[in-house]
Amino acid sequence: MKIAVIYIAEPYQCYHTASVADALSSEFNFDVTEYYSFPETVQHLERIRAAMHAPALQLRQFRKSWKAKTLKTFRRLDQERILVLRENVDELNQYDAVVATEYTAGILKSMGLRHPALILLMHGAGDRYVNDDHHVRDFDLALFPGVKIENYFKQKNLIRPGHYAVVGYPKFDVFEAIKKESPVLFRNGRPFVLYNPHYQRQLTSYKACMGEIIRGFSDRHDYNLVIAPHIKVFHKGFGLRARRLKQQARGNILVDTGSPAMLDMTYTSQAAIYVGDVSSQVYEFLAEPRPCVFLNPRKLKWRDDPYFLHWTLGDVVEEPEDLMPAILRAPERHAIYRPLQEKLFRETFGEPLLGGSVRAAKAIADYLKSHPPVGGHNG
Structure with missing residues (x-):
């Protein structure tokens, strides 16, 4: 199966999602392509892959119209993000699943995303009010770090059995790999x-x-x-x-x-x-x-x-x-x-702290096995 992993915002998204993309490829043999919006995302992905000793995946930059580029130039990034999703929905329709780490991607369904399963790999801790968290109901599968966030969405009646899983926080796997790189040092040695x-x-x-x-x-x-x-x-x-x-x-x-x-x-x-x-x-x-x-x-x-x-x-x-x-x-x-x-x-975040990347990939693999795309691209 073909999986698209999308980084539609700043490079911080890499630290939540790249290790899951790696596991989908290495552990479950999916054909994974990563799409990015910010050019500097590439450097962060390369850094993560080097630290985790993982091979590079197929990488593509989202196509952008002159209007999308203008919005970015004037820092209208929320508007730009939505336009970029709309401009690339036809290409994403070629995949069997699209994995994103922010709620905004839920609007892809209303933009015409039909074939792929739309999967949310949630980042963040879930306390702060987010005005677009209602989009979680637009995803076919939502992956949460712990029971606190699971219970939050249950209480709001935004998730249904069989279409979500608690997997932990993959970012901890990334940090475990890179934490020796950059100690914060002050000359005075103080905390x-x-x-x-x-x-x-x-x-x-x-x-x-x-x-x-x-x-x-x-x-x-x-x-x-x-x-x-x-x-x-x-x-x-x-x-x-x-x-x-x-x-x-x-x-x-x-x-x-x-x-x-x-x-x-x-x-x-x-x-x-x-x-x-x-x-x-x-x-x-x-x-x-x-x-x-x-x-x-x-x-x-x-x-x-x-x-x-x-x-x-x-x-x-x-x-x-x-x-x-x-x-x-x-x-x-x-x-x-x-x-x-x-x-x-x-x-x-649940327990154990590490291993969330593989658990998330397994949840995606299990879901796609039990909910195969109609006319799936098996390749």
């Missing part, structure tokens, strides 16, 4: 705090708290600081925001606006303390339970809201001037939160 603000305008702490955290660490002698926002923070502004932020780097403050370390768990695996708002990267950080601080400068009413479940895993700060005191007392308060951190991590 570092990771600040990881999200991009979503209504929820991010970026504007309200960035200046305060930079000032707070500028002359500290106990911790370093790594600032690594969600990559989509830099979507707009033609690079101006990234350039301004980079100017804040100094001896004990590392600013990252686009390196692979932002995407591959380098920072989340090595930080001493996590500071953020709604990014699901906090769950990757909790593979080893450690202190967390969450920022709520907008004073959102978050308690008992399932979309803010992770805010129960550390102190929540509303006033920017309280940020540094909360960070500095986080280690002594960690014992309060550690039991719940361990519980929610298991519910989010």
Whole structure:
């Protein structure tokens, strides 16, 4: 059978999906072709394959019209993504299955995707409200990392038996292969705090708290600081925001606006303390339970809201001037939160931690065996 694995957004998607594409090819002998939208995706795929000692797969760039290219030039990336899917649906119809890692791909069915099984390999931890998660019902098969997210979609009546599976989180397999590549080193040898603000305008702490955290660490002698926002923070502004932020780097403050370390768990695996708002990267950080601080400068009413479940895993700060005191007392308060951190991590990603790539590939293979495409391309 022929499988198309699509990377329709930034290269961060590679770290969630490439290892599953490898397993589909090597373990189950599927004919796998990867499609990408961002040219830099190729470099990330090559890096992952080298670290995992996996052979290269067939690789194709999505065809793009002048309109799609114009949308990308002006950073209208959500609109561009939908147009690119529409422009390539006929080619994707040649496959027996299309595997994607974001909900947006669910619209392929309404665009005319008929022959392939449409498969979602979900990334993220499932706490934050996502306005297009209803698209999960448009997939023939949805693969979830753990029971927390399975239960969430059951409660919303968006999945049905036989069309979903819990497989774990393949990204951990990728990180296991590459984790020795890039230790985060500061000349002073001190541990570092990771600040990881999200991009979503209504929820991010970026504007309200960035200046305060930079000032707070500028002359500290106990911790370093790594600032690594969600990559989509830099979507707009033609690079101006990234350039301004980079100017804040100094001896004990590392600013990252686009390196692979932002995407591959380098920072989340090595930080001493996590500071953020709604990014699901906090769950990757909790593979080893450690202190967390969450920022709520907008004073959102978050308690008992399932979309803010992770805010129960550390102190929540509303006033920017309280940020540094909360960070500095986080280690002594960690014992309060550690039991719940361990519980929610298991519910989010399941056990065992490694092996999700093969489990996901097997779930896809089993589904295609029990639901063979009509007039399938057996090759």
